[in-house]
Amino acid sequence: MKMNLRNSSFSVVLLGLMTIVASAQEAAGGVHKKTLMDLFIEGGWVMYPITACSVAMIWFIVDGYIRTSAGKLYPADHVTQLRELFKKGDYIGAYSFAKTAGSPLADVVRAGVAFTPDGKTMTEEAIISEITRVNAELKGRSSYLSVIGVCTPMIGLVGTVTGMMSAFETLGTSGVGDPSKLSGAIGEVLVATASGLFIAIPAFISYYLLANRINKGIHDITEIVTGLFRAFPYEEVEGRKVGDEEIYAGKPDWNASTNVQA
Numbered sequence: 001m002k003m004n005l006r007n008s009s010f011s012v013v014l015l016g017l018m019t020i021v022a023s024a025q026e027a028a029g030g031v032h033k034k035t036l037m038d039l040f041i042e043g044g045w046v047m048y049p050i051t052a053c054s055v056a057m058i059w060f061i062v063d064g065y066i067r068t069s070a071g072k073l074y075p076a077d078h079v080t081q082l083r084e085l086f087k088k089g090d091y092i093g094a095y096s097f098a099k100t101a102g103s104p105l106a107d108v109v110r111a112g113v114a115f116t117p118d119g120k121t122m123t124e125e126a127i128i129s130e131i132t133r134v135n136a137e138l139k140g141r142s143s144y145l146s147v148i149g150v151c152t153p154m155i156g157l158v159g160t161v162t163g164m165m166s167a168f169e170t171l172g173t174s175g176v177g178d179p180s181k182l183s184g185a186i187g188e189v190l191v192a193t194a195s196g197l198f199i200a201i202p203a204f205i206s207y208y209l210l211a212n213r214i215n216k217g218i219h220d221i222t223e224i225v226t227g228l229f230r231a232f233p234y235e236e237v238e239g240r241k242v243g244d245e246e247i248y249a250g251k252p253d254w255n256a257s258t259n260v261q262a
Helices: 002-028 036-043 047-067 076-088 091-101 104-114 120-174 179-228 256-261
Strands: none
Touching: 047 120, 047 179, 076 091, 076 104, 076 179, 091 104, 104 120, 104 179, 120 179
C-alpha cells in the first residue's frame, strides 16, 4: 500500500513537470538553442557550488594521477641508487640518500634501515607502518573525489526542489501567462539536476581508477623494498646506530621519579 502511494505521488509530480514543460513551450512559441552561459544562469544559484566542485574535481584528478605515477612513487634512479648502496653494504649511505630523496619508496627504505639495529621484527614493522602511512595519504587525497561525487547530485537536488517550488508557485498564481518566469523555474529544475550528475559521474569513475593505481603502486613499492631487505645481515648491524633517528627510550633511572617528587 505504501509503495503504491509513493508510485502514485511520483507519477503526479512527473505528470505535473511534463505539463509545465509542455505549457511553457506552447506559450513561448518554440525552442531556441542556449549557450553554456544561458544554461548556467538558468540553473540558478546552485550552479556556483557545482562549478566550484567541478574545478576541485579536475584538480584532484590531475594531482592524483601525477602522485600515483611510477615516476613519483618509485623513481627509476632512486631504485637503482638504493640497490647499488645495498649491494655495497653501505647502509648509512642508503639511509642518507633515502632521507633526502623525497619519494615514497625512499621514505619506506629510510624507515626500514633506521630500525635494522633492532632486529628483523622491528624492521619489518617499521616498513609496514611507513607503507601504511603512504597508502593512507594517497587514498586520503583521492577520497575527496568520492565526496564530490556524493555531494554534487545532492546540490543539484536542492536546485531541483527549489525550482519545482518556484514553477508550481508561478503556475498557481499566473498560470502560463508569463512564459519567461515559468521557463526560468523549469530551467532551474532540469539544469541543476543534470549539472550535478554531470560532475558526479566522472568524479566516481576517477576515484575508483585512482584507487586501483594506488593499490598497484603500493604493491610495487612493497616488492622493491622486499627485494632490498632480502637476506639482510641483521646480526652484523645489531646494536649499532644507522642514521640519525632519535632514540627516546634510555636506560632506566629508578631514582628519577623520587627526585621529581622531592
